[in-house]
Amino acid sequence: MSNSWYNRRQAGSRGLKTLLEAHARLGPIIRLGPQEVSVVSEEGLRKIYAAGLDKSSWYQKTFFLYGVQNLVSTLDHSTHAKNRRIVAGLYNKSYLQRCKNLASLSDHIVCSRLLPRLDFYSLNANTVNVMRLFACIGVDMITGHIFGAAYSTDLLADEAKGGEYIETCASGTEFKENYFEHIYRELLSTRGTQEELRVSPSAAETMYNGLASQRSAGYVADREIFAESASEMLDHIIATQETNTIIWTYICYRLSLHPQLQDRLRLELRTLEPRITNEITNLPSPASLEKLPLLDAIVQETLRLHAANPARMPRVAPTGGMTLHGYDIPAGTIVSTNAYCLHRNPDVFPEPLEWRPERWMPHRPEEKLDGPDLPRMKKWLWAFGSGARNCIGQHFAIQTIKLVVAAIYTTHTTLIVNDEGIEQSDSYNSGPIGGKLILRFEHLKDTPEC
Numbered sequence: 001m002s003n004s005w006y007n008r009r010q011a012g013s014r015g016l017k018t019l020l021e022a023h024a025r026l027g028p029i030i031r032l033g034p035q036e037v038s039v040v041s042e043e044g045l046r047k048i049y050a051a052g053l054d055k056s057s058w059y060q061k062t063f064f065l066y067g068v069q070n071l072v073s074t075l076d077h078s079t080h081a082k083n084r085r086i087v088a089g090l091y092n093k094s095y096l097q098r099c100k101n102l103a104s105l106s107d108h109i110v111c112s113r114l115l116p117r118l119d120f121y122s123l124n125a126n127t128v129n130v131m132r133l134f135a136c137i138g139v140d141m142i143t144g145h146i147f148g149a150a151y152s153t154d155l156l157a158d159e160a161k162g163g164e165y166i167e168t169c170a171s172g173t174e175f176k177e178n179y180f181e182h183i184y185r186e187l188l189s190t191r192g193t194q195e196e197l198r199v200s201p202s203a204a205e206t207m208y209n210g211l212a213s214q215r216s217a218g219y220v221a222d223r224e225i226f227a228e229s230a231s232e233m234l235d236h237i238i239a240t241q242e243t244n245t246i247i248w249t250y251i252c253y254r255l256s257l258h259p260q261l262q263d264r265l266r267l268e269l270r271t272l273e274p275r276i277t278n279e280i281t282n283l284p285s286p287a288s289l290e291k292l293p294l295l296d297a298i299v300q301e302t303l304r305l306h307a308a309n310p311a312r313m314p315r316v317a318p319t320g321g322m323t324l325h326g327y328d329i330p331a332g333t334i335v336s337t338n339a340y341c342l343h344r345n346p347d348v349f350p351e352p353l354e355w356r357p358e359r360w361m362p363h364r365p366e367e368k369l370d371g372p373d374l375p376r377m378k379k380w381l382w383a384f385g386s387g388a389r390n391c392i393g394q395h396f397a398i399q400t401i402k403l404v405v406a407a408i409y410t411t412h413t414t415l416i417v418n419d420e421g422i423e424q425s426d427s428y429n430s431g432p433i434g435g436k437l438i439l440r441f442e443h444l445k446d447t448p449e450c
């Protein structure tokens with residue numbers, strides 16, 4: 001048996017659909033080739049990801065920046081664990097909710113850049129490719145978080161500059177490496193001289209200092225430490241630019257198809273304190289946004305049906321082999337699951353191809369209905385992976401996604417102008433195949449009945 005049958009389908013952009021059909025026909029475990037199996041089950045999640053099997057070498061080839069590895073591509077467990085510890089605290093949920101730098105950065109980006117920009121579009125009846133708009137917001141937010149507000153990009157402030165950045169990114173990684181190396185070096189050259197950064201060092205400095213302290217005393221190869229920390233930071237920038245953008249885009253797409261849901265969401269958003277208007281300069285706290293059930297349901301359902309990374313996340317069966325669903329799997333076999341199939345299991349998510357945020361909202365006891373099995377749904381929602389190699393940026397992603405969606409839908413409605421090519425690509429980062437979603441924004445008067 002060879003894997004050419006599967007590779008052919010993958011090359012023809014039918015890899016994920018083929019996996020879904022094969023699992024529906026053959027069950028939770030299927031053989032893709034002589035040394036590769038795909039598993040879609042809780043047993044698979046437990047024995048592959050919770051057990052912390054090594055990543056396959058595919059990651060090393062794919063996520064290689066500044067000529068060195070970073071968290072996502074490091075195969076070796078102990079190096080990964082040591083490096084993850086350096087930055088983990090900067091992406092922890094309670095840290096992000098309390099982080100003053102991120103709060104003032106979000107206030108500035110949303111209140112001073114995004115909302116005025118949307119008003120301008122609304123006044124002039126402009127149409128907007130929101131994918132590009134969201135990519136700019138994502139990069140401005142993550143660079144402000146990792147380099148500090150003083151060194152963040154301002155792609156959203158200047159449409160031409162933002163457009164040029166996004167266009168040039170498509171030419172490959174080298175452009176991004178040069179672009180951010182410049183900012184990072186400038187930050188490091190002023191290290192310790194800025195009061196703001198002395199009190200609360202940026203993620204980029206924390207990474208640099210953490211890696212430097214792992215080296216033996218007297219070690220002077222700054223180039224190596226710089227490349228390792230820059231590789232890590234650039235990976236975070238790319239992750240935010242690509243994945244946050246996909247989720248923001250599909251949230252707006254789905255809400256534009258459901259104007260009544262926009263109205264319901266707006267009612268919920270207008271309970272926030274302070275209420276988001278064009279005049280405010282401080283946004284409601286991330287903790288208060290977290291408590292909004294409809295907003296949360298919309299985000300979860302979009303992460304499910306439009307997972308930004310729906311493809312296989314390959315791992316390697318350990319020395320001595322393993323058993324999966326009663327089969328003996330030899331050491332070295334590639335084993336994987338994928339969000340695409342997990343998120344379309346009709347036993348867990350009835351009518352899985354429907355985008356239905358309500359499925360994430362528990363019924364009220366007085367409705368006397370069987371509520372959804374939320375703990376099981378949460379187990380099967382695999383948008384951020386699981387185990388020791390899960391997404392380090394997931395709380396940053398959720399917090400920033402909610403903030404931007406809240407700002408847009410408290411103050412505006414969105415209408416689809418052109419959604420040609422909105423189907424998701426069959427690839428690791430799975431955005432619209434057309435690379436665009438064109439919307440129109442309409443400003444709403446800030447009256448209680450709106």
Ligand code: HEM
Binds near residue numbers: 071073236243314389
């Ligand atoms: C909606 C947004 C996002 C989605 C859907 C997403 C998804 C994922 C997934 C599925 C993985 C696991 C990969 C694997 O096991 O092979 C992952 C890992 C990772 N993500 Fe994200 N991500 C998102 C946002 C972010 C952001 C904002 C950052 C910025 C810090 C980030 C940084 C990372 C890193 C560094 C890893 C590797 C972690 C490790 O191996 O220790 N991601 N992400």
